[in-house]
Amino acid sequence: MQKKPKPEKKEALPHIPLKTRRQLHKKILTWYARNARDLPWRKTKDPYAILVSEFMLQQTQVERVKPYYLAWLSQWPTITCLSRERPANVLRAWSGLGYNARALRLLQTAKRIVQEHNNKIPHNKEDLQRLPGIGAYTASAILAFAYNKPEPVIDTNIRRVLIHECSLPHTISAQDLATVAKQLIPKGRSRDWHNALMDYGATVLTSKTTNIPPTTKQPSFEGSTRQARGAIIRHLLSKGAVKLSREGFETTSKELAKQLQIAPERVAAALESLHNDGIIVFRKNQITLPD
DNA sequence: ATCCGGCGCT
DNA sequence: AGCGCCGGAT
Incomplete structure (x- = not known):
């Protein structure tokens, strides 16, 4: 009959033991050391370049983003440069990627960062999420990939890997999954870790090799x-x-x-x-x- | 014909 | 909470 200092009502949150975490780190990072995909945005730590890649990757497969990313950075090497561009030219460079509204949001975000943040992409999630086109996911991705911050990045690939590797319920809430994911980030290696998880999910634990809940259907393109x-x-x-x-x-x-x-x-x-x-x-x- | 997915609006 | 947005791969 000990009295708890904190009466936790729902402590179903899975806690991952240190040993399990270390095993997973070794497994994923060892695999990554031999199998990492060679992606252009991984050759840079320039936060602006990472920002551009994240906007493009929100909606498009890696292979299609590659040439657009390279062309974009060659056309607008800095955020200041982009911030001065006309929307029509930004749309032109985006054309073929899809979701054109996001090209404009990227331009708006560039303008805001130049005007309000002294040309510096913010280092915290709150400021990032106030920018147009940046939601919870993209904010986390920028913190992890540009600044190597221990911020959990959870796209559907990573979600699938974590659920599979940690035997988590498929029904786990986004919030609970984030709590688990944060514990799993190896100290000082957030960038590598998340890149590794993404590659592992994209090439090993694909949606086909795992049993994952049904996907939503897309209305037909013809006539849309x-x-x-x-x-x-x-x-x-x-x-x-x-x-x-x-x-x-x-x-x-x-x-x-x-x-x-x-x-x-x-x-x-x-x-x-x-x-x-x-x-x-x-x-x-x-x-x-x-x- | 179907799949892929983060953001913003309602 | 649910819907609309994109175009290319399969």
Whole structure:
């Protein structure tokens, strides 16, 4: 009948013994020493370069990001340089990566860092998460990969590896998993550790080799708004602008639809959503990419 | 035809 | 809490 100093209601949090942690470190880091992928953003510790890579990697496979990442850094080697660029050119460099709104968020974040943080990418999660396009995941990734901070980075690959290797319940909450993940980071090796976990998850413990919960289904691309959005952006990148008909928005949609070979109502919907995302602007006489 | 995934908005 | 956003691989 000892009285506990702290009555913990839910102490189901798995604690990983030191020995188990060390075994896992050895297993993963030894594997990584022989099998690490050679990725361009791993050759640098420049926080800006890491920031760029993280924005791109949010949504795209590693192999497709590689050439975009290299071209981007060669076009805008510093955050100051990027911060002065026009949105249309940023969208052009992004074109083909997908999720165009994020190219603009990256530009906005660059401007904010130059204006408010003296050109320095923040070192703490709170400041990072206040920047557009940076959520919990990307903030953690920047802290770990740019600054080697002991901040748990948990994408779906790493989540799968941790659940598998530590025999955690598939239903574990994000918060509990983060608590476990933090204990597991080897001292002073956050960067290597997370790179290793990602590679291990991407090449060994793939979703196929493990039994992981069902995935959500993607609506078909054919006939979707995003298909129309993509066509409109490419059109604007090549033509510069679309003339706004005096007869109104509907007529404009119709004319554009004819050129793009897409149903007018879908073009109209796409224009509205692009406008909503700030990717296009309506001027007096024309539709253009933003300044 | 289906899969991949972090962020922001509602 | 759930949805929409991207384009290329398979």
